[in-house]
Amino acid sequence: MSETWDFLTRTPQQTTVTNYPLEGSLAVITRGGRSFQRWQHKPTLKGSARVWFYVDGSTVYLEQVHTAHPNETK
Known part of the structure; x- marks a missing residue:
C-alpha cells in the first residue's frame, strides 16, 4: 500500500x-454538482484489489477501495 500511496x-x-x-458508465463521478474523471488503480499487477479515485486540482479523493475485483468492471 505504501507504493500505492506514493x-x-x-x-x-x-x-x-x-x-x-x-x-x-463508470468513467465519470459527480460530486457537489461537478463531474470528474474516475480512475482505477491496481495495487498489484496480478492481484484483484482496486482503488477507485478522482482528482480535483491537486487533491486525490479515494472513492472506493475493493479487496477483490469489483463486479461493476467484470
Missing part, C-alpha cells in the same frame, strides 16, 4: 497498466 500522491493521472481511467 504513486497516487505523485502521479495519480499517469496512465499505466495498473492505473487508468475507467470507461463507460
Whole structure:
C-alpha cells in the first residue's frame, strides 16, 4: 500500500497498466454538482484489489477501495 500511496500522491493521472481511467458508465463521478474523471488503480499487477479515485486540482479523493475485483468492471 505504501507504493500505492506514493504513486497516487505523485502521479495519480499517469496512465499505466495498473492505473487508468475507467470507461463507460463508470468513467465519470459527480460530486457537489461537478463531474470528474474516475480512475482505477491496481495495487498489484496480478492481484484483484482496486482503488477507485478522482482528482480535483491537486487533491486525490479515494472513492472506493475493493479487496477483490469489483463486479461493476467484470
